[in-house]
Amino acid sequence: MPELPEVETTLRGLAPALIGKTVREVHIRQPKLRWPVPPELPALLNGQIIRRLHRRAKYLLIEFDRGTLILHLGMSGNLRIVSAATPLKKHDHFDLLLDNGTTMRLHDPRRFGAVLWHTGDAATHPLLAALGPEPLGDEFDGTTLYRATRNKTAAIKLVIMDQRIVVGVGNIYANEALFRAGIRPQLPAGKLSRPRCTALAGEIRATLTAAIAKGGSTLRDYVSSDGSPGYFQQEYWVYGRAGEACRRCGESVRLLRLGQRASFYCPHCQH
DNA sequence: CTTTGCACCTGTTGGC
């Protein structure tokens, strides 16, 4: 479920509920996530104060004095703040109990998510060290994208989803940004002109920013005992609309498969 | 080194 905007929304929802709180208990109900949840987490975290929260790509980083808890929501995960009395649901794998009686609860049916620990600077963790620039940061722009795509024959959609080129662009927003930039997903990356790279980098940024803004508007419901934590349904230009009329020109939206992922485009609006 | 496809899971959907 979570693409970068959902992770960012989760971060913003969690931060005020977590920062400054002391961990009272840690419950690992299902240690078999993408990687084993470190069994020493309770000993490491009990009594520790949550200092700061960060996001790097789609990783959520919860910083303590002695290290960083690294969380990933995978394909189906979510994190919610619930009261201590909230009954457990199936796939509630991990709880962080706080000193004010609330709990941060990880729910992840498919278990592609992760709960890891790293001592010291989180940026040095093997999973984070090789990541490319943040799409919303200053280091990603048309020039970056232009340089990164030279001599690449791979489809542009695969390239913008490559975490070494730019992080956090998942399947939905890759499709949407390419539509908005007027670029077909299967176009060999190396064939993109510099102006088209500039346009695409801008649309990646704009698409993600707009989705975060949408998510932010539902944040007031974030800390609740039931219901979905502010996941937002928005209208897509092409994603999931194979065979339907293009919202811009009416042409039938096409579906193709790139790197085993469904890819959508309008043959009239994208070239 | 780069590029490709698999693997990890459960839940939902659509065709027969």
Added chain:
DNA sequence: TGCCAACAGGTGCAAA
């Protein structure tokens, strides 16, 4: 209604 295959928004890693 039941059954089964296909697919799902992520992404690291082994294999080529």
